[in-house]
Amino acid sequence: MPFDRRGFFGRFFASAAVAPAAAAASALPVAVQTLDVPKLPYKLIDGVKEFTLVAEVIRTSIAPGRIIDAWGFNGSIPGPMIEANEGDRIRIIVENQLPEMTGVHWHGLEIPMELDGSVGLGMDPIKPGGKYVFEFTLRQNGTFFYHSHFPMQEMMGLIGMFVIHPAKAHTPVVDRDYAIILQEWDLKPNNPVPNSLAMEFNWLTLNGKAGPDTTPIVVKQGERVRIRLVNMGMDHHPIHLHGNHFFNTGTEAGRRPESTWYAENTIIVGVAQARDIEFVASNLGDWMLHCHLPHHMMNQMVPMVGPDMHHPAHSKVPGYPQDMWIVDDEIYNDKPENYGLRKGWSGAMMGMMTMVRVVTPAMYDKIEALRKTPPPITLPKGEAHKHNHEGVK
């Protein structure tokens, strides 16, 4: 999946594994994938890429049955990814459809102060129903992000990824590039509105989904992979990858020199930081990629402290086990990226978790084929009869 400006030669050299070294050195960057989050489209007007970003209240689901009424952009929480090239002239029209004033800050971009989005210092707040036009030239490359510059609005979800590609791909060239935003939510029972004043959180999301509802990253064995992680919340998340070690190759200020890279498998992504990790997916398997804070590895933050008399498996030893184990694979198994996972997989995948599935070429092709096949249409009970009258089966 090449980035938009890539021509025939870019496609030809898309895989570093097959490209000669000289060709790889001049390869164009691959497009970034934000699983579960869309990309923000743009219009090219007189050489300027024009984006429209609408801040609004959004009802979405972070897990089956767990609805939230939070704040995002253009129908998505987190907001859609802005993807552009170093050197681009861009215009971003920010419309405020929220019930209160807002402002959008371009985190890490070195641009004129009145365009920085720091409300008060550089500009007035954008009133409800109002808009503000930001226009600047991109002079950096790397993993950046945009967010409301009001703290409580950050905790309501107002953040999105902003990736700027260099003219030539950084080396070693990656075959696949992903971006994930980490968020946390305090959701009280029977209330879909997040508590933005919280210090503790019971729902943790990657690109707006809590595991096992996150979409796994699927790569072929031997490919070089970049994952860009951005954190906006109250906690710093130690993100751990099973099965394959990685290197931190970039921060929110851009690329790190290769002399500073070292191997690790857990990286702290602090609040307001971006961390690019890169690795060669050498070890076949379905590898968890997750925050390692114990309370961030569960949904609803419900370890069963004390005996659970309702569940026979949990009541044998008084006081133990503390942990909940819920296997509900069937809810998620229709997702192509989950094809072929071991029975019981969903029990291990709660909270701020996803997977890097390192698969054989045959398995990759199978999952790709499933992605291209539309899922069967399931009509709700009582709807089938009505639709049959209309000739719809």
Ligand SMILES: [Cu+2]
């Ligand atoms: Cu965490």
